[in-house]
Amino acid sequence: MTNTKASRRPPIHMIDNEAESLANLAIGNSERFPEASELLLREIDRASLHPAGKVPAGVVTMNSTVEFADGTHEGGHTIQLVYPGQADIAAGKLSVLTPVGAGLIGLAEGQSIIWPARNGSERVLTIRKVAQPA
Template identity: 45%
Template sequence: MTSATRTPRRPKIVMMEADHVRLSRLAAAAASRMPEVSDYLSVELERAKIVRRGQVPAKLVTMGSTLTFRDEQRGRTERVTLVFPEDANIEEKRISVLTPIGAALIGLTEGQSITWPNRTGEIHCLQVLSVEDTVAA
């Protein structure tokens, strides 16, 4: 089975209401500059369960979360912080939600995996190993 014929796994995701509103605007604004990532993020936003700030599940990847994930295809583990594009800095491991990996990670909880296509269409599987900072208050 080739990557083009496989259907990527899409786990249930949860998103804070405030993140959802801001990310919806961001995806719309990025549609002309980054259509693939904007479209992918928009699909993730459409399928997310929206919760208020006090209802955030433990260990949820939200904007500003620091997390460790494993890229199963590359056998690589990374610790990153998920940020808005203006705060991204690859040297500091601050990845933008407007990257394929950032858009794939938003809304997952510790232990969940997601299969997603990178910019070249290659299928990757990411597993969230730990979430250190979650805005739950």
Template identity: 45%
Template sequence: MARRPLLLLEKTVTKSAPPPLMISRFDCERLEALLETPIARGLDTQALQAELERAEIVEPAKMPADVITMNSTARFLDENSGEERAMTLVFPRDADGSADKVSILAPVGSALLGLRIGDSIQWPIPGGRTISLRVLSIQYQPEAAGDYTR
């Protein structure tokens, strides 16, 4: 019986497929605990739960410096307006309502987790529009700074 040749398929990320996701073990543990709290139970956390389920979990010391983790500050380009801005991905207790701090429990917060420099995300906003953000740089990442408790 003749053997068929193996075909190697290249994995590509399209606009409809989410980019690969990497999360530190510490962040994963803290986020799973957060999902069990009363504050999270009253919200739609399905997107965050789905992200955690599909994520590759790595030790904090092995986290690449170009990945958005909890408490990371990243610079983004709004591809619709051309505006650049910095945002920090935070736990709900640290979200103060300012535009530069995004709670992980907000829909955009769970979408930012695990993105890498160069990745883009799109999400709908009220009024039927969609915003597209591209990660330009990571200004601060706790793991890269050796701050594993933040």
């Protein structure tokens, strides 16, 4: 199911063992990254969980390459969603433990979510395309 209209919290899907790993990551980093940790935990709590290989097609999972729009750059962004230790924004690797990373996980192609920006405003994140790792 895709939702082309922006929603505060559209339905999302996650791989069950990734959700557990991400919850542990968020809890372990809640003092260092309180906002992103809280956002990520909220998303995990509301996600439909699936075994690996059973997540619906086009869903953002860890290590996915994601093309998305957020209204800040005309052409949008293409990133790989990674764990914090692999993050390198210059190489297009965005940590899931950032506000945008936490907003992307679990969304599917065509979905949009109204999401908080670092400056306190809101923006719309829209998933254009998702490629799973090989």
